[in-house]
Amino acid sequence: MHLFFPKNKDWKNYLLAEMSRDHAFSIGDAHPNLSVVMVDEMINFKNCSVGFSLDFMPNTVTIEDGSISKQSKEIVDQIPMDDTLWVQVFSITEKQGIISHGRSELLYSRLGKDLRKRGVKRGRFNDSNSSVLKVCLFPDRSVRYSLISPQEREKYFSLLSFFPGGFTTIKEDKKAPSRAYRKLVESSLVLQKEITKGNRFLDLGACPGGWSYIALKEGAHVTSVDRSPLREDLMASSLLDFYEGDAFNTPFEGSFDWVVSDIICEPQRILELINTWVETKRCRHFVFTLKFKGDSQYSILSTFKEKIKEVPYSCILRQLNANKNEVMIMGTLKDQESL
Ligand SMILES: C[S@@+](CC[C@H](N)C(=O)[O-])C[C@H]1O[C@@H](n2cnc3c(N)ncnc32)[C@H](O)[C@@H]1O
Numbered sequence: 306m307h308l309f310f311p312k313n314k315d316w317k318n319y320l321l322a323e324m325s326r327d328h329a330f331s332i333g334d335a336h337p338n339l340s341v342v343m344v345d346e347m348i349n350f351k352n353c354s355v356g357f358s359l360d361f362m363p364n365t366v367t368i369e370d371g372s373i374s375k376q377s378k379e380i381v382d383q384i385p386m387d388d389t390l391w392v393q394v395f396s397i398t399e400k401q402g403i404i405s406h407g408r409s410e411l412l413y414s415r416l417g418k419d420l421r422k423r424g425v426k427r428g429r430f431n432d433s434n435s436s437v438l439k440v441c442l443f444p445d446r447s448v449r450y451s452l453i454s455p456q457e458r459e460k461y462f463s464l465l466s467f468f469p470g471g472f473t474t475i476k477e478d479k480k481a482p483s484r485a486y487r488k489l490v491e492s493s494l495v496l497q498k499e500i501t502k503g504n505r506f507l508d509l510g511a512c513p514g515g516w517s518y519i520a521l522k523e524g525a526h527v528t529s530v531d532r533s534p535l536r537e538d539l540m541a542s543s544l545l546d547f548y549e550g551d552a553f554n555t556p557f558e559g560s561f562d563w564v565v566s567d568i569i570c571e572p573q574r575i576l577e578l579i580n581t582w583v584e585t586k587r588c589r590h591f592v593f594t595l596k597f598k599g600d601s602q603y604s605i606l607s608t609f610k611e612k613i614k615e616v617p618y619s620c621i622l623r624q625l626n627a628n629k630n631e632v633m634i635m636g637t638l639k640d641q642e643s644l
Contacts, residue, residue, distance in 0.1 A: 306365050307350060308441065308449060309342040309358040310470045312624055313402060317342065319603060320357040327355075327607050338399045339444070351460035354613065354622035356606040356632045359471020361464035362439045363457065365449040373408070376448050377415040380440065381423055383452060389428040389435045392416060395469030396442040403470035409442050416440070430467045431497040433458075437465065463613075463621045467497060473626055482536040485567055486515035487627035492592045492635050495621060500525050505561040507588075509552035509578070510568030514539045520563070521545060530555055553577055564588040569596055572605050575634065576612065583616050583636065591618070592635040594628075609634055 311320040317334070320342055324332060328348055335343050344350075346364050355361070368379050384390060394413040395405045405413075416438075420427070428435025437453040458465060473494070475487040493499060500506060502524030508517045514535035520527045527545045530552045534540055540547060548555065552568050564582045566575070572595045582588050597603065606622070613620035618636030625633055 306449075307344045307346050307348070308362040308365055308451075309344065309355060309464075310360040310397075310403070310466075310472075311340050311342065311357050312359055312471070312626065312628075314338075314340045316340075316357050316624070319600065320355070323355060323357050323603065323606065326604060327610065328353075339397050340402055341397055341441075350464060351457075352463075352614065354463040354610045354620070356603070356610075356622055357624055358464065359623060359625070360439075360466035360468065361461060362441060362449065362451040363453060363461060363464075365441075365451050368448040368450070370446040373411050373415050377412060377419050380416065380438070380448075380450050381419040381425075384420065384423065384425050384438070386424050389426040389432070390420065390438050391428045391430045391432070391435045392420070392438045392440070393469050394440040394442070395472075397470060398444060403472035405469050408446070409440075412440065412442065412448070439465075441470070462619055463623065466623075467494065471623075471626070475627060481515050481518050482513040482539065483515040486519050488567065488594065488625060488631075488633065489516045489519050489565065489592060491625045491627045492633055495623070495625065495633075496590065496592075496635055496637060498590050498637055499523070500563060504563060506563045507557065507561040507565070509555075509564070509566040510570075511535060516565055516567060517545065525563070528557065528561075553581075560587040560589075562589045563591070565592040567594045572597060572602055573608075576608070579612060579616065579634075583618060586617060586638060588638070589641060590635070590637050592633065595632045595634060597630045597632075599630075606632060 311317045368376050394409045395403050396409040434455055437458055440450040442448050475490045500520050500523040504525040506520040506525040506527045508529045511517050511529035512531035512533045512535055517527045517529045521544055530548045575593050617639050620636035622634045
């Protein structure tokens with residue numbers, strides 16, 4: 306089975322609807338009280354995006370209830386001895402959703418010891434040569450695990466999360482002008498790309514300035530566009546240029562390291578931003594929010610899924626923890642030399 310993890314139980318029905326719309330099949334809900342969706346592994350999700358899934362475990366193997374040491378041994382026996390492996394273990398529970406403590410912590414620590422004994426090297430999530438082992442414990446104490454090779458992880462780029470079950474919380478920053486900053490911070494973590502000192506950062510629809518605030522904090526040179534100015538202290542920053550006007554019609558030439566948009570607009574207008582900044586390779590990284598009114602517009606996700614296959618970027622289309630009725634679309638230029 307493939308496992309998909311919606312943000313929570315409320316979003317599960319939208320994930321099921323997305324599956325039947327974009328993958329032309331409908332599935333029953335084997336675990337109505339858990340925020341997980343199981344899909345037959347005959348369905349191929351390589352090079353696919355699923356908007357309402359925060360994480361993915363392909364081709365899972367099930368291990369029935371047993372001692373931690375027995376479950377660990379069963380997993381480790383399947384790992385090639387010369388493998389380099391990034392390991393993630395979490396539990397899915399009815400009450401708390403995704404957690405990484407308790408039994409999953411014990412299994413993580415046991416796996417570490419057993420993998421060391423077997424001579425398996427530990428890798429990092431963003432190391433493209435490393436395999437990924439994702440392990441999920443179920444309430445009946447059975448375990449599902451996925452072993453994802455470097456070649457497969459490239460194909461599943463838009464689906465796999467660095468966070469267990471896609472779940473994370475972003476540290477509270479009371480000085481930020483709005484809570485929207487959490488979306489940019491989470492996007493940067495999901496992309497595994499940092500905003501760094503001197504980066505040229507274009508923030509479209511920037512007011513009151515949460516995203517610009519984050520980029521300024523990192524020492525980026527920020528160009529912010531909105532019809533209204535940002536918070537006063539941000540406007541006074543020597544690293545910020547403010548352009549008052551329409552974010553879909555800007556006078557800027559050349560390219561930026563980051564082009565981001567949190568503009569409140571109809572989702573299809575984000576296609577214009579993709580045409581202007583992404584198809585023309587005018588940024589290294591982009592992060593755009595798709596904002597929905599109600600639940601009648603989600604079918605447009607299919608258009609974006611096709612669109613991101615055509616651009617020279619490694620793209621992720623996915624709802625984040627920090628999103629409300631939104632889905633993020635983001636990417637990194639594949640061939641950085643060509644910028
Ligand atoms: C959700 S807010 C952005 C919040 C911001 N990311 C933050 O962290 O504080 C959306 C902004 O988009 C701006 N906006 C909407 N349409 C726009 C357009 N065509 N051009 C420029 N700004 C626009 C609105 O004025 C509003 O300030």
